[in-house]
Amino acid sequence: MRKKLLITCLLALAPLAAEAKTIADARGEVVRETMTYLNTPYLWGGMHPDTGMDCSAFVKQVYGHAGLNLARVAKEQFSQTRHLSPSSVLPGDLIFFAMKNPGTARVDHVGIYVGKGFFVHASFTSGVHIDSVSNPYYYSRLISLRKYAGF
Numbered sequence: 371m372r373k374k375l376l377i378t379c380l381l382a383l384a385p386l387a388a389e390a391k392t393i394a395d396a397r398g399e400v401v402r403e404t405m406t407y408l409n410t411p412y413l414w415g416g417m418h419p420d421t422g423m424d425c426s427a428f429v430k431q432v433y434g435h436a437g438l439n440l441a442r443v444a445k446e447q448f449s450q451t452r453h454l455s456p457s458s459v460l461p462g463d464l465i466f467f468a469m470k471n472p473g474t475a476r477v478d479h480v481g482i483y484v485g486k487g488f489f490v491h492a493s494f495t496s497g498v499h500i501d502s503v504s505n506p507y508y509y510s511r512l513i514s515l516r517k518y519a520g521f
Contacts, residue, residue, distance in 0.1 A: 397462035
């Protein structure tokens, strides 16, 4: 009876194992999905690409599409992720900023690093778009590069 129950449980879990992704696959999916949101309008508190979204909703939705769960607010997303050195950052990692209070560690903005020194984010002035990490405006407000806890 016990053996039969164990086999039944394993068979029930088999479809989940077949859907497992490698970390590289998940990162690739995050970057690809990021690009589908380009030119989405900005809307503070917004969570839908048709009506607009803010930075943390953008990140949450992109990661969610890849099957990765993140909190809704940038500050909480920061807490859910792990610190990276600049030499360790990879496409799909997150980049956090203090936009309202430069020079502090008060997280209020997040974007997704897509490689070669660029990140995608939802900004008040331009909606979802690509920017350079080395842009002095953003670089001076950079707090941390971080990776999803499962990466």
